[in-house]
Amino acid sequence: MSMFPSFDAYTPREIAQRVQDVCMLKARLPFLQLVMLGILAGAFIGLGALFSVLVLSDASLGFAASRVLGGVVFSLGLLLVVVAGAELFTGNNLLAMAWADGRLPTQDVLYNWVVVCAANFIGAAGLAAVVFLSGHAEMNGGAVGRTYLQIAVAKSSLSLTEAFFRGVLCNVLVCMAVWMTLAGRSVTDKFIAIVFPISAFVAAGFEHSIANMYLFPLATMLQAAAGQPAEVAWLWRNLVPVIAGNLVGGSVLVALVYYVIYRRGAGGASGSDRARQAPDG
Amino acid sequence: MSMIPSFDAYTPREIAQRVQDVCMLKARLPFLQLLMLGILAGGFIGLGALCSVLVLSDASLGFAAGRVLAGVVFSLGLLERRGWLRA
Numbered sequence: 357m358s359m360f361p362s363f364d365a366y367t368p369r370e371i372a373q374r375v376q377d378v379c380m381l382k383a384r385l386p387f388l389q390l391v392m393l394g395i396l397a398g399a400f401i402g403l404g405a406l407f408s409v410l411v412l413s414d415a416s417l418g419f420a421a422s423r424v425l426g427g428v429v430f431s432l433g434l435l436l437v438v439v440a441g442a443e444l445f446t447g448n449n450l451l452a453m454a455w456a457d458g459r460l461p462t463q464d465v466l467y468n469w470v471v472v473c474a475a476n477f478i479g480a481a482g483l484a485a486v487v488f489l490s491g492h493a494e495m496n497g498g499a500v501g502r503t504y505l506q507i508a509v510a511k512s513s514l515s516l517t518e519a520f521f522r523g524v525l526c527n528v529l530v531c532m533a534v535w536m537t538l539a540g541r542s543v544t545d546k547f548i549a550i551v552f553p554i555s556a557f558v559a560a561g562f563e564h565s566i567a568n569m570y571l572f573p574l575a576t577m578l579q580a581a582a583g584q585p586a587e588v589a590w591l592w593r594n595l596v597p598v599i600a601g602n603l604v605g606g607s608v609l610v611a612l613v614y615y616v617i618y619r620r621g622a623g624g625a626s627g628s629d630r631a632r633q634a635p636d637g
Numbered sequence: 638m639s640m641i642p643s644f645d646a647y648t649p650r651e652i653a654q655r656v657q658d659v660c661m662l663k664a665r666l667p668f669l670q671l672l673m674l675g676i677l678a679g680g681f682i683g684l685g686a687l688c689s690v691l692v693l694s695d696a697s698l699g700f701a702a703g704r705v706l707a708g709v710v711f712s713l714g715l716l717e718r719r720g721w722l723r724a
Binding site for chain 1: 701
C-alpha cells in the first residue's frame with residue numbers, strides 16, 4: 357500500500373476485496389438496521405420503477421426512445437440504494453462471494469437474503485400503497501395507470517422458464533452495476549457505473565424481483581379500485597421464478613465467477629478462518 | 638481511520654453524521670442571515686419552477702419528454718440553494 361492517496365478507480369482485484377469487506381459488514385448488521393435498510397431499498401427501487409413507468413406510458417415515443425429513456429430514468433433506484441444507503445436483495449446476492457471464501461457461514465447468508473427480501477417487499481408494496489393513494493396513476497389521461505396494468509399482465513403471462521431466465525439476465529446486469537460502483541470513488545463515478553447496466557436491463561425487459569414487488573401490488577390496487585377482479589397469481593407465477601433467477605444470476609454468474617477469478621487462493625480467508633467457521637456452516 | 642486522505646465519496650453512515658453537523662449550523666444561524674437565506678431559497682426554487690414551466694408550456698413535446706425534461710431543468714432550484722448554503 358502506498359502512503360500517497362490515489363485518485364485512480366479501484367482495479368477489479370481491489371473491487372473483489374472491497375465487495376468481500378462490504379459483505380462482511382452487511383452480514384453483521386443488527387436486525388432492526390437490516391430491516392429498515394431493506395424497506396428503504398424496496399421503496400428506492402420502486403421510485404426508479406415509478407419514473408420508468410411514467411416514461412413508458414407515453415405511447416407517442418418510438419420503441420427505442422421509450423425503452424432507453426425508460427431504462428435511464430430507472431437508474432434513480434440503484435443510485436439511491438448505492439449512494440444513500442440501503443440493503444437490496446438483488447445486490448446482496450454478492451454475499452455469495454464471502455460465503456465461497458469461507459468467511460460467511462451458509463445460514464448467515466440465507467438469513468440476510470430472507471430478511472432483506474421480505475423487507476424489500478414491505479418497502480416496495482408500501483410505496484405502491486402511497487403512490488396509489490396519491491392518485492399519480494391518473495396522469496397522462498390515465499395512461500400511467502393503464503401502463504401499470506399492461507405491464508402486470510405482460511409479466512404474469514411469462515412462462516416460468518422465461519421469468520426465471522429474464523431474472524437471471526437482470527441480476528447479472530444489476531450485480532455488475534453494484535460491482536462497478538465499488539470501482540468508483542465519487543458519486544459521479546458510481547452514477548456512470550450504474551446507468552448502462554440498469555438502463556440495459558430495463559430496456560431489454562428483464563425481470564427484477566424487487567421492482568416487481570412494487571409494480572404488481574400497485575397494479576392489483578388499481579384493478580381493485582377499477583372494480584376488476586384483483587389478480588394475485590403473480591406471486592407464484594412471476595415473483596417466485598424471478599427471485600430464483602435473480603439469485604442464480606447474481607450469486608452464481610457474478611459473485612462466484614469473480615470469486616474463482618480473483619479471490620480463490622488469494623489468502624483473503626486463511627485456512628484457520630475456514631476451520632473456525634466450520635462448526636457454524 | 639487511515640492517515641491517508643481519501644477521495645472516496647462519503648458513506649451513508651458519514652452522510653448521517655454530516656447531515657447532523659449541517660443541521661446544527663443551520664439551527665444556529667442569526668435571524669437576519671436565516672431570513673435572507675430563506676428569501677434566496679424561495680427565489681432559487683422559483684427559478685427552477687420557472688424553467689420547468691417553460692418546458693411544460695411546449696405542447697409539441699410528448700408526455701414523457703415534457704415531464705422528464707421539465708423535471709431535469711427544475712434541478713436548477715435545488716442546485717443553487719445547495720451552492721449558497723455551502724458558502
